[in-house]
Each structure stands twice: as structure tokens, then as C-alpha cells.
Amino acid sequence: MISAEQNDFMTRVGAGTPAGQLLRRYWQPVAISEELQGPRPVRPVQLMGQHFVLFRDEAGKLGLLDRDCPHRGADLAFGRLENGGIRCAFHGWLFDAEGKCLETPAEPPGSKLCSRIRQGAYPVVEKSGVIFAYIGEGEPPAFPEFDCFVAPGTHTFAFKGLFECNWLQALEVGIDPAHASYLHRFFEDEDTSESYGKQFRGASADSDLPITKVLREFDLPEIQVAGTDYGMRLTTLRKVSDEQTHVRVTNVVFPQAFVIPMSSEMTISQWHVPVDDTHCYWYAIFTSFTGPVDKQQMREQRLQLYELPDYTSRRNKRNDYGYDVQEQLTQTYTGMGEDINVHDQWAVESQGPIQDRTREHLGSTDKGIVAFRRLLVKAIEATQQGQAVPMVIAADQAAAMTGPPSIDGVNETAGQGTEAETYWRAADRERRVKSSWAAARLGA
Template sequence: MKLEDSIDLTRVGPGTVMGEFMRQYWIPAAMSSEVKADGDPVRLLILCEKLIAFRDTSGRVGILDHRCPHRCASLFLGRNEENGIRCVYHGWKFDADGKCLDMPNMPPNRDFKDKVHAKAYKTAERNGLIWVYMGNDQENPPPLPDIEANYIAGSEIWCLQRECNWLQALEGDIDTSHVGFLHVGSLTPDDLPEDHPMRPTVINRAPEYEVRNTEWGAMYGGYRPNEDGQTSWRVAHYMFPFWTQTPNARFATRAIARAWVPMDDEHCMLFDISGGVDEGNPAYISTRKTGELLFEKFEYEPATTDWYGRWKCRDREFNDWGIDRQSQRDGVQFTGIANITIQDQAVTESMGAITDHAHEHLSPSDQMVARTRRTLLAAARAWRDKALTPPGSRKPDVYMGARAGSFLDTPSVSLEDAYKAQLEKAVRWTSEG
């Protein structure tokens, strides 16, 4: 990859190619449970912008530039009271839209609150998730995207901060051949129940691929012969601008979506949303035939209020991601790292804060990674150079075409035909339920 391409893909601050592109979409900002009515303001770092979130007395969420427009003191120190956030420096108060409500340090004849606004972004909430729209057209935001997993009542949402660039974090989700090594490299087929969705990966760790462009971004199907003569498929998606759907779940009964939201160029926040009518995501509840869990749970660091204080894992680079070399030697875990998510985190963070793509040697197993980079770069530059509407940003229903997971089908069926047939049989969720 050219250096210019790498820079355009990875830098996300105001005025950058990717930063301006991403600002045309609704962005997951926080879980609804993080922001309490009349509670403490929460620091958010999104696309290199320092923001604060607060929920007012009536329940509305405001997301504002943390700097008070008076003297730039941080509104994080502010008092969340009576449907507004009040700066503690001089008492100026702002509502969730950034409108100045009060200037108590000014004589009435000098008051000019009607002319002052804090920088505020549009917000929305749906099913436990707070969204923010950071585009310039705040009067005409697009609809929220039709992310299927976010329509499932009672869907599980969890977050995890990753200390690396958003792109390399995302690319781990669209690389299927690593599963046979990083996650299940120490397993044999006899370790897993016959219907386990990861069993075909253990049997054959070198899949073939089909990759396609789609309305929502790109999709791949990793396929291999199954032991019963059928073809095992693992289908997954990249969705504009930073979403993935991973293939470890059962296709017919579960929906998943994972947002890799850039905090800045060297940190990102994962929002994992999943739900279904089955027993849960096999990636997190998998067991051996013995009933023993394949992967342990990870633990969070206690939260702090600084810009990087939310949703940090206890095991990070400072302690080698909790690697247990004896577990690695004994074949308990191929990596020696007990949790599947932290296995991913370790390898992507080990690449450095921003991967130097000049050192890569991509192979046929990286088709989806290469396709996603090209697709994303072309769309972002088309927005910059031609003002072409970013794909899916104003057509939320295109995301409903994406569904990921694993399934079996008859041999010699194309990706398109296998995917269409499975989609018609799958349980689906929409805004109507």
C-alpha cells in the first residue's frame, strides 16, 4: 500500500479524508446505561474530538464539545442540573442542543445568551445504545442505520477499548483463517461436539474464499469441505464506515454487529451488539465435549474519568496481555491467552499503534482485507473529491442485507446462492420487531 493510502485510511481527525467521511454517518457513542439523568457528565473521545455526554432531567442526552464557549473551561466539571449543564467557572448554562440558557455573571442589560451556543451534536438512542451524528449538516441528519442486531429486544451490548488504530482492529474481524490458529490452534476435532460451528475450522485450517462488493461494503465466504460431505461456509461482512459482522455465530438464529469507533488515531472503542433465539454467541460460550469452557472471560480495569478511562481490559500490553507461557506450551491455549477477545486484542495491538503497511506481505487469505481497504478508500475519496454521498449513510435499509454466521450447504453452490438460501430461512429482526 502507498503511504498516502495508509494515511488516508488511518487518520480520523477533523479535516482528514477518513475523519470527514465517518462524520457523515451515525456513530455509536456510549451505552445508554453509562449516562444517567442529572448524573455526572461522561468524557467521550471520538474522531479526535474531546466531548462530554450528559443526560438532562427529562432524559435527553446531550453530546457537546467539552469546552465552554465562554473561556474554554471544561464542561466535564459542570453541574448537570434542571435540564442543562452549568459551567462551574462563571455559571453559564447550556441545554442538550448547546443553547445557552443562562449567563448569571452578566448584568441583565449585558446578557447576550441568545447569541451563544456550545458546539453540540445530534444524538439518538435505540435499544440501549446512544448514537451521535458529527456531520456538518446538523439540521438534516440521516436516519439511523438499520443494523439488525440493534433491533433485537434485550440484545447484549458490551464495549472494549483497544489501544491501536481502528483499521487494524477492524481487520481482525474480516480475516477468517486466523481462527484456526489464534483461537483454536490447540484443538482437535475430537475436542468439539459434532454440531459446533468451529469444528469445520479445526478439521481444515486453510479455507478457500469468495469475496464480493456489496451495497453495504463487502462480504466474504470462507468455505471448506465438511466431514459429512457438505460444504462448510463462514460468511462475514464489512459495513460502512467501521462495522463488521463476524462468522462465529449460527447464521439462522443470531445477529451480530461490531462497531470499531475511532477515538483518535491510536485508540478505538469496540461496541459489540448481538442477540438471537439461540443459546448465545458460540464465540463466548463455547465448550469442549467435556463441558469445559474453551475461553475464559476477561476482566475490566476499574473505570476512571479520564479520556481513556472507559472499558479498558485488565490485560493489556503492559503485562503481555496476560499470556501464560505454560498454557501455551501445554496446548491448553495455542496463544497462552485465555480469552478469545483478548487473543485478538493482543495481536492487533502488538502491530503498533498504527501498523506500518509497508512491512506487510498480503496473501490470498487476505482477499477480504485488501478488498475492504480498496472499497473504503474509494468511497472516502469520492466523498472528498466529488461530494458523492457516502454509501449507506442516507439509505439505512441497505444494512438489512447483511447477515453473518456459519452454515452447511451442498457442494458446488456459489456464495451468492448459498447466502440467499440461508437468508430466506433465517430469523430476521427489523424496526417492527
Template sequence: MITQKLNDQITRIGPNTPAGAVHRHYWQPAALSDEVTNDEPLVPVNLLGERLVLMRGASGDLVLTARVASPDEAPTHHPAPEDIRVVDGAPIYPVVEKNGIMFAYLGGGEPPAFPNFDCFRAPESHVFAFKGLWECNWLQALEIGIDPGHASFLHRFLQDEDPSDSYGKQFRDMAADTNMPITQVLREYPRPDINVDETPFGLKITSLRHMTNGLTHVRVTNQIFPSAICIPMSREMIITQWHVPIDDENCYWFTMFTSFQNPVDKEIMRAQRLKEHSLPDYAPLKNRSNNYNYDPEEQKTKTYTGMGLDINVHDQWAVESMGAIQDRTREHLGRGDAAIVRYRLMLRKAIKAVETGKLERLPMQDRQETPQIIGPLSNDAIADSEDWLAASQRSDMQRRTACPWDATV
């Protein structure tokens, strides 16, 4: 457990807060490219506790600046373009478009370079971007993503689906080189050993599910500082997902789905997700108001939660049910929370670095023309228990070698 003072320090993200100051030293997703059209030349953006507007400047470049808004404006409020008023003399924040997402930098000075992550260097044809609203603080949204053990329970499927209908869905693929669905692996081996290693971009999290016959299921996921994760979706795709603070009590997840082999079928993936979200606010249709469509009969035979087969809804329920800001003064972390513990230490070190002006100690503050950070490795593999590390790396290299775009590491 931690004190209330520390909980406030690591969760609140307004302009004059410790965690907010850290976030302002990084590029943050501000909007989807789909939101910025000729019909919508001014797009309201609520980010890091600020009420902003995304628009094209006189030179045609995208810029982000402050707009007039009431202090109690709802985080998903979308005023009509004719009602948007720009604040005179407000800072102009730079914006860069990367594979379907508009990233903004709200800090001072020169922004850092984008790392050479797979989601950024893959061609546009191999990346699909989407977002969704969660009504909770950004940190609990992130922490569920770096908890490898939760998938065996929260996402437990009591029946395994036909993998031929797995496209665009997580935990539907077959485990590597087997006829066993990932859902079965997670269900039958629910207590992984968890290794956590610090990296230049954040944390590498390896969960080991020791199976029968001397085999081990190896799942490598990553925490990308300050608020993103990179995880395997299937043997072909990875997910890079940012948990972007709107304000202290709401966040958007922005996701890039990156394919190593074939171009992404964006129409299928967009249609799958639009069935679950309303526009223009990208709010989930299953939410607190309808109890996330909880069905006790389904819970008896199909899923652990009784909330359908979309695992995003399971995560949403879990993080929103903790309250707008999770009360960490009552928690008791254990061995399975190793990545969460390491991340919070990293965040506190980053807060201290910003407060003391030692910005060189922040992760991923590379300002060289050629980004030095590549990858990262995010995949599932099944290997001999004595050879799990090398086997995981070989699996990643095989996928990259066959990739039609430059995925070399």
C-alpha cells in the same frame, strides 16, 4: 505494501483528515446507554480526535458537544462531572439511542437514516451492548475482523470445550446440523477459500472450508462501511461490532449481540465481560502491561496463543502488537487478504467522493424515511459442496422464519 503517505491517509481520523472526513458522514457509537445515568449526567466522550461531552439538553434530548480538555489528555480520562466545562459556541451534535448504544453524528447537514439491520430492528430484549478499549488505530482493529483465515490460527483451541457452557461465547457452538464444534472445524480446515462481494452496505465475505465427504463449511461475515463488521456468534446470535476511533492511536469496539430466537440473558453476558474489563474506561484487564496473561504451559496443550479462552484477548494482542498505527509499508498481502484489499479500495473511493463533493457515491447514505438496507446475512452452515450458496441462504431463512420479532428480508 503501500506508501507512508497512503497509510497516513487511510488511518488518521482528526477533523481535517481524509479518513476522518469520511467517518463524519456516518453515525458513530459514542457511549453505552449504561454510561448515561442520573448519577452521571455528563459523560466525557473522546471520538474522532475530538474531546466531547454527552449530556441532556434543556428539552431532555441527548446532545453531544465540545468540552475543555488539554491536547495531551489521555484517551480514557474520565473527569468528574463538576470538572467538565463545555466550550461556548461549539457545535451541537445529534444523538440517537439504539438498543443500548448512543450514536452521534459529527458531520454537517442532514444525517443518513439508520439501515434496517437486525441489531437495530430487534426488540431491546434481544440485544445486549458492550464496549472495550484497544490501544491501537481503528483500521487494524477493523481489518482483523474482515480476515476470515485468522480464526483458524489465532483462535485455535487445541481442546474443544463442552458446548453446554457456550452461552455468550464465540466459537463454542456446534457447527450447523453436526456434532462438531466450530473450534474443531476451524482447527482441521485452516485454509478457506474466500469470496468477496460488494454490497450496498460494504462487503459480503464468504469463507469456504472444504471438508471430507463432499461437504463445505460456509461462514458468511460482512463489513459494514466505514468501520463495522457483522459476524455469526452462534446459531442463535450474531455480532455487529463497530471499531470506533478515539484518536489516531486508540479505539473502542462497540458491540451489539443480537439474538434471533430467545431474549438475551444480559446479566450473564454483562458479568462475563466485566470479568475482563475495568470501569469506567472499559479497559481490558489483560493487556500489554501484563503480557496479556500469556502462559507458555497453556500454549502447549490448550490454545494457540497461550492467552486464555477469551478470543477478544487474542484479537487485542494481535492488533496492539502491530504498534499504535500499523506500518503497512512493510506488509505483503496475499490471496487470503482479499477482503482487506477490497475494503481499502472502497475506503479510498470514499475519500475521493468526499473530496470531490460526490457524496452520493458513499455507501449507506440513504436519507429516506424507510431504510432500504436490511439484514445482513451472517451465519455458519455446512452443506453439500455443490449447493453451498443456496444452503447458506436456506439456513438464514429458517432462522428468520422462526424468529419472534420481524426479521424478514
């Protein structure tokens, strides 16, 4: 049983909080690249309760600054991009991407005020269509050479969406393999050839068995949890017959991401990033091992549900997530449409702005959640003591990290004693051998 104090210890992320100190040791997604397209590439950003302005200057350089101008506190998110930086609309003070004050135009000639002013500025990098920022102290960790970061830009697609709840309960839905048999249950199987860009609608690898059928008819999974250098691996087994076992391998990348299969050709790397204690964005990078991603189709599919500029869901708590009783009786288990992001959003938002874990009763299928919470608490305590934590890594460690393997397939030789790990390792290698960009890395 978790106490209210322990719950706060894990979930609250404002400046100076234990969990907030931990999460500030990592790169955090703050925008997707397309948000800085158009005539004025400036976006306000809120991250863990702090307010920033993100911009791309005239030379294309990214900057992330504290949002309040150091002169009189006006909002730099309304500033003008000019003369090598962002200029406050109140008095014209100009700051570059490093936070250096370039001009204080109203000051008298010879004034040295500008040289004494420095705006808070933070490292920013752009990877696979996602802009990451580091707002912690000291040097940021290196990026692991995972598939989502090393695949060519043609083979990745990035998107995001807002959840109105705490980051941890949003993340924990991805550490819970059992829920898919209910929350994402479809009563009929579609043509799997029409499943591009949709999760849980295609066929499992190595078979023509629809994933919807697997989840619907085999709802008693065996879940295995293993610690890894990047966090945790979850292997979920569903025995389909004496000769077949459905094998699904998902990963938790510490502290707040998971890597899961989307289809036989794509994986999803997804972060749950706190806006504040009661809101979070999910950021996803879809990575293709076959041909280039059809970015237009993927984007159009998602814009049917999400509204710009804040990437809020059209189905939300204010309209009961589009719930339809007839649909619930005949088509989907939730009656909330076919997009699994809506299902997940309802599940985690219905727990409240911050889930009251003092009232929960965990079962055996929650073993991944239990293991992650232990890992999280241990890392928070280590941070308080100035000790090392997982995934705060140097460049040589990052270069040694690949994958991680993420498979959704049917092992046809389960009846002959073949272990699940043997199957998924072979399936992962086969997918890489056939991939133009991944095959080139096998000998690295």
C-alpha cells in the same frame, strides 16, 4: 505495496484529515447506554481527536456538546446537571442539549450576552443500547434497518472495549477469515451446550460439529468476496468431507463495522471507532434470533475481562496479555486465555500504534482486506471531491436494507453440487422464520 503517505491517508482521522472528513459523514458510537446510568449521567467523550461531553438531562434527553465551556474554556464534563441542562462549575453558565445558553448568572440584569452564546452541539440517538453521535456537516444519513437496530430491546445486548491502536488495523482483523484457524485455535473442544455468550465455542448451525474443531482441523479456507450495497460480503468455505462444507458468511458495513455470526442463535454487529489516531473502541451489539438475551450473564462474562469506567482490558500489553507458556503448549494457540477479544487485541496492538503497511506482504487470503482498502480510498477521494459515498443514505434507502445475513453452518449437500449461497440464504431464512421478531419482518 502501500507508501507511508497512503498509509496516513487511510488511517489518520483528526479534524481536516482526508479519512477524518470521510468518517465524520457517518453516525459514530460514542457510549453504551449503561454508561449514563446512575446519579450523574455525564461522560467525557473523545472521538477522532475531538473532545465532547455526553449527558442525559433531567428530562431524559441526550446531549453532546463541545467539552470546553465557551466562556473561559473550563471542562464541562465536571458540570452540574440542573435546570434543564449542564452548568459549568467555573462560573455557572448553563447550556441545554442543543447547545443553547440558558443562563449566565454573574452577568448584570438585562445583559444580552446569553442570547449571543451558542455551544457546539451534535445530534445524538440511542439504538439497541448504543449511543450514536453525528459530528459531521449537513444532515446525517439514515440508519439502515439492520437486525441489530430493529430487534426488540429484550433481544439485544451492547458492550464495548478499548484497543490501544489505530482504528483501521482493529477493523481489518474482522475482514480476515483465515486468522481464526490460528489466532483463535483451541486444542480441545468444550461442551458446546455451555457456550452461551462465547464466540467460536459453540456448534455450527445444522450440525453438532464444534466450531473449534472446524477452525483447528480445516485451516485452508476458500474465501469469496462480493460487493454489496452496504459494503462487502465475505463467504468462507472449509471443506469438511466430500458431503460437508462449513460455510461462514460475514459482512463489512462501510465504513467501519462488521456483522458476523456469534453462534447459531446470535450475531454480532461491531464498530471500530477512533478515539484518536492510536486508540479506538470496539462497540458491539449482540442480537438474538431465539429467546431474549441473558444480559446479566453476558455482562458478567465480559466484566471478567474489562474494567470500568473506561472498559479497558485486564489483559493488555503491560502484562503481556496474560501470556502463559504452559497454556500455549497445551490449551490455546496464543497462550493468552480463552477470550478471543484478547487474541484480537494482541494481534492488532502488536502491529504498533499505527501499523506500518509499507512493511507488510499480503497473501491470497487477504483479498477482503485489499478490497476494503480500495473501497476506503475511493470513498475518501470521493469525499474530497464532494461526491457520494457508500452508506450515506436517505430514509427510503435505509428502509430497504435488512439483515445482513450472517451464518456459520455446515452444508450437508455440498457433494451434490449445492452452491454455498443457496445454503446460507436458506439457512438465514429458516432462522428468521423461527424467530418471533424476525419472522414478523419477512413480509415487510
